[in-house]
Amino acid sequence: MGRAPLLDPPVDVSDSDSEDEYESDDEAPARRGWLVFLGIALAAYIYSLDGMTTYQYLSFATSAVRHHSSAGTIGTVQAIIIAVGKPFMAKIADVCGRGEAFLVVATLYLIGYLTIAAAGSISTIAVGNVFYAFGYTGLQILLQIVIADMTSLRWRGLVGGLVSAPFLINIFVSAEIASRVLPDWRRGYVQFALVVPLMLAPLIIALLSQKRERLRPQHNLGTALRAAAAEMDFVGLVLVAASLALILVPLGIVPADNNNWEHTTLIGMGLIGLLLFAAFLAYEWRVPAHPVFPMRWLRRTPILSACLIGFFDFTSFYLQYTYLYSFVLVTEDWGLKTVAYFVYTHAFSITVFGIVAGAIMYATRRFKWMLFAGLIVRLLGVGIMLRARSAEGSTFELVLCQVLQGLGGGFAGIATQVGAQAAVGTADIATVTAMTLLLSEVGNSVGSAAATGIWNTYMPRDLAEHVPTTNQTLLDELFGSITDIVEYPIDDPIRLGAIEAYRSVMHRLVSWAIAIAVIPPIVCLFLTKDVRLSNARAVAGLDEEPTTPVRRIRRQSSRMSRIASRRSLRTDGTATPDELEHLVPRTRTPEYV
Structure with a gap:
């Protein structure tokens, strides 16, 4: 018996009758198929290189305008957009087409990065990051959707891990680029504004050429837009985005004085956000014919467990990760290249073990106990951080935590996604993928917002306690810019005081991360089902379930x-x-x- 191919030929799952409408020779589809493969490889590469490189630029950009602490708030807003943008882009891909969706992504990257590069204030940096976040989340979800279109359930985990392989290379490439570009962060953003659309061009061309062959000629752009408006749960997307923003963003703008927690504006924003979130749940339950968050799927324990695991795992991770780059830059006497190597040790290990996880899933056709083991290892990694990021910690312990987090995350991430996709039919793969990633990114936003709130509340007082000065202007400068801190030698009393302040705040962040990391293994143990993975693209018989309430x-x-x-x-x-x-x-x- 022959083995199943690594990648099945590209298929279109929206309408099986369409294949009879047009005929073409055998060579043209084959050429376009290889162009799609090449496009996926280039898109996956630039996705990883962009994320690993520009992450380092943000700390310098916010420090340049004396608002380094606002990096966490920008991260919270990005996480909300990344969460909401996934179902939005998934709907565009389903209704308008994969190629058109990738074209939108390239445009958003271009606008976002050029806006940041020209920014002279923290507000302009934030606006540019809004455009960038929509492009980033679109590229992320569209790559997963195209892979799901082309692979069976048995192969999907391995292929998903292989598509992440560029992270293995880019941990070194991004460090080299950042060390050569920084502190000129504006030039770095301009470079990626030009390179990202260029790298996405082959995939866009391949997908649009397939679309033109299969498109019914009587339909035009107006018809496509009306179809998109009818299929997209726009009201639900607006409600969830507004509610999360009103609940979480105030955490990032809380002043250092704890009395300001009682400020009526912040309380009012939070209450309105809670009301809007309740309205969102009620709306999704009863109103839309095509909900962005299908409540009925939460009755399926594989999908419910995937959502809960993703939410709490991301919340725990981003509690301790949001300010990790700044923490290492201040507390260690390392160069920019070494700091980048350290931060992306996690990305390196999560990529390697993601591929290993896909291979294990292919060989065993199971995923539950591998998922459980991954979550336990992830908990162990965050637990060791208490010592590793203290004054008693060593460089080995710092790196070990990153490796363990990556090992556990590689196993858990691949297994969680495939487990959720195995619970629906082919037609619903894009939406359930967006739904599980939506909850994961909501966890990202919660973790980032909580980290920012803790940072803004405790860092000013810890700097005042540990830095040997009564000069409030100097303390404000140290709080607002990491570049001001690293200008002091590692043994300077000002630098040593800042190091103690950073360690004190990081201890609080890691403690909360440990408490939340306990939840995902429990959810996995009691809710996740150990489904046998077949060679089909989805579980047979699930496509017939109606999407109408x-x-x-x-x-x-x-x-x-x-x-x-x-x-x-x-x-x-x-x-x-x-x-x-x-x-x-x-x-x-x-x-x-």
Whole structure:
């Protein structure tokens, strides 16, 4: 028996009848298939290089405008956009097409990075990061969707891990780029504004050429936009984004004085956010025909466990990771290249063990106990951080924590995603992928917001306690810019005091991260089912489940029955076409194939 191929030929799952409409020679689709493969490789490479390099630029950009602490707030806003943007981009990909969605991503990258490069204030940096965050999350989800289109369940974990392989190279490439560019962060952003669209071009061309072959000629852009408006749960996206922003962003703007927690504006924002979040849940439960957050899927324990594990794991991780780059830059006497190597040890190990996890899943056709082991290792890694990031910690312990976090994350990330996808049919893969990643990124935003709140609350007082000075202007400068701190020699009393302050705040962040990291293994143990993974792209028989809420289907069925009882059939037992039109429910046909 022959083995299944690593990647099945690209298929379109939206309408099986479309293949008969156009005919082409065998060579053109094959050439486009290889172009898609090349495009995926280039897109995956620039995705990892961008994320690993520009992350280092943000700390210098915020320090340049004396708002280093605002990096956490920007990270919170980015996480909210990344969370909300995933289902948004998934809907665009489903309705308008994969190629068009990638084109939108390239445009967002270009606008975002050029805006940041020209920024002269923290507000402009924040606006640029909004555009960038939409592009980043779009590229992330679209790569996963295209991979899901092309692979079976058995192969998907391994292929997903292989697509992350560029991280193995870019840990060195990004460190080299950053060390040569910084502190000129503006030049770095301009470089990626130009390179990212260029690297996405082959994939966009390949996907758009496939689309043109299969597109019904009578449909135009206006039809596509109307279809997108009808299919996209825009109200739900707005509600969840507004609620998360109003709840979480105030944590990042809390002043150092604890009395300001009682400020009516912050309290009001939080209360309005909670009300909007409740409205979002109620709306998603009853109103939309195509909800961005299908509540019915939470009844399936594989999807529920994937959502909970992703949420709490990301919350724990970003509590201790949000200010890690700044922490190491201040507390260790390392160069920029060494700091980059250290920070991305986690990315390196999560990539390696993600590939190993995919291979294990392929060989065993199981994932639950590998997921559980990964979460336990992740908990062990964050636990060791208490000592590693203290005055007694060593360089070996610092690196060991990063490796353990990556090992556990590589196992857990791949298994969680495939487990959720195995619980739905082919037509729902894009939406369930976006849904699980949505909850994970909400955890990211919660962790970043909590870290920023703790940082802004305790860092000013710890600097005042440990830095041997009463000059408030100097203390404010140390709080607002890490570049001012690293200008002092490592043995200078000012630098030593700042180091103690950073360690004190980091101890609080890690303690909270440990408490939350206990939850995912418990969820996995009791909720995750150990499903056998097949060679199919999805579990058979799940495509038939309706996306329309059950109550609406029952009302429609009851209405159709009443209409049928009132209408008289002809004596021969048949019905007229007009009568049949009222008896048969109207359904929307896909605009594109």
